[in-house]
Amino acid sequence: MVLSLVCGGTTLARAPDAVIVHTARGETRIPLWSTPGTGPLLSAPALLNALGGAIEFRGAWAEVVLGSEPFRFLVGAPLLVHGSTVLPLSAPALMRGDTLFVPLQFVAEILPNRLGARFRWDIRESRLADDTPAPTVAAIAATSASSTPPPGANGLRRKHSIAIDPGHGGVDPGNPGIYFPRGIREKNVTLTIGLLLREELRRRGVGVRMTRTTDTLINLGHRGRICTDDCELFVSLHVNSLERRRGYTKVRGFETYFLAEAKTEEAARVARMENEAVRFDQDNTGEGDLNGLEFIMKDLQMNEYLRESARFAFLAQNSLGRVHTGDDRGVKQAVFQVLTTARRPAVLIELGYSTNPNDGKLLTRKASQRAIASSIADAIMTYLIEFERRAGFAGDTATGPSR
Numbered sequence: 001m002v003l004s005l006v007c008g009g010t011t012l013a014r015a016p017d018a019v020i021v022h023t024a025r026g027e028t029r030i031p032l033w034s035t036p037g038t039g040p041l042l043s044a045p046a047l048l049n050a051l052g053g054a055i056e057f058r059g060a061w062a063e064v065v066l067g068s069e070p071f072r073f074l075v076g077a078p079l080l081v082h083g084s085t086v087l088p089l090s091a092p093a094l095m096r097g098d099t100l101f102v103p104l105q106f107v108a109e110i111l112p113n114r115l116g117a118r119f120r121w122d123i124r125e126s127r128l129a130d131d132t133p134a135p136t137v138a139a140i141a142a143t144s145a146s147s148t149p150p151p152g153a154n155g156l157r158r159k160h161s162i163a164i165d166p167g168h169g170g171v172d173p174g175n176p177g178i179y180f181p182r183g184i185r186e187k188n189v190t191l192t193i194g195l196l197l198r199e200e201l202r203r204r205g206v207g208v209r210m211t212r213t214t215d216t217l218i219n220l221g222h223r224g225r226i227c228t229d230d231c232e233l234f235v236s237l238h239v240n241s242l243e244r245r246r247g248y249t250k251v252r253g254f255e256t257y258f259l260a261e262a263k264t265e266e267a268a269r270v271a272r273m274e275n276e277a278v279r280f281d282q283d284n285t286g287e288g289d290l291n292g293l294e295f296i297m298k299d300l301q302m303n304e305y306l307r308e309s310a311r312f313a314f315l316a317q318n319s320l321g322r323v324h325t326g327d328d329r330g331v332k333q334a335v336f337q338v339l340t341t342a343r344r345p346a347v348l349i350e351l352g353y354s355t356n357p358n359d360g361k362l363l364t365r366k367a368s369q370r371a372i373a374s375s376i377a378d379a380i381m382t383y384l385i386e387f388e389r390r391a392g393f394a395g396d397t398a399t400g401p402s403r
């Protein structure tokens, strides 16, 4: 029945113009692309973006990995290898530019047949349902922070690693969160969203290291040190708040900072507030902090990453704007101590205001927490794709960590 749709030129007119991928996280529409000789094809990176998974290219083969199941397409030839089984395809997988396109048959027939416990195909709706349950935060937290996913996901040619820094923790609760449900503080929200962001990035095949995965205190000066060498971006997550004053609960929204001299009094205020956490640092001697900041401000390494930091800040801010119901408060610059020790492009995102009732709900409800994490992951993917393009990784290089 399915084959009648995807096989043979005579039935192509009835082929859908898109497929819907349904997962626990929602639905994604993936358009189909057809050429006279091939029949309908869909972008493998788009499919993997929806399902989670990775692509690796090995010579003439493109390996699409879903969960622990590799499907090897011989690019340009109508066959697929799954396990030890060779499966004929109605049309070959093709490269279009840098993107692998696979036949509709892969989602309409092969996935439901080969991985029936996970995938169902609804021919009437052209819909692939992924029955994998969404992982719980506890399950995400239980997985090791150091495990690295396979490289090459979502069309990326290289393995990448991102540092996520959930702000505050342990004896430093961050801001008290007056509109958070009872007992929830800034440190809890940054950790929950940080762990969701890790999950979103892993689904997209990007390696993640966390400054913390539990309710512990990490010194400001130590946080950035996890992002050196092979780490490409440092993302610190925080929640804003305002002092009690007339109308202070009306202010809401999100803003992204990159490290540079504060341009406005408000940016300087937020930086002072987040830098306050230095008083919790166990080995803080109370001296040298300002000198250290001044020194780092003159450090050429900061300028080296300034452009990249600013670029990612814009991407993150735009992406958050698609899911955040609060005000887009823009990209800003300020000196955050946590960013000064990252020897890589680094940003600090204020995800919303705990002193606003709507932001308070947005930041503590599971669905919106996940949407926020997903939007930041989207920005990171865009950033990495741009980075690869700039760095000329289209054909990979000897410096690629694995292939």
Ligand SMILES: [Zn+2]
Pocket: 167, 168, 174, 175, 186, 237, 238, 239, 274
């Ligand atoms: Zn904070």
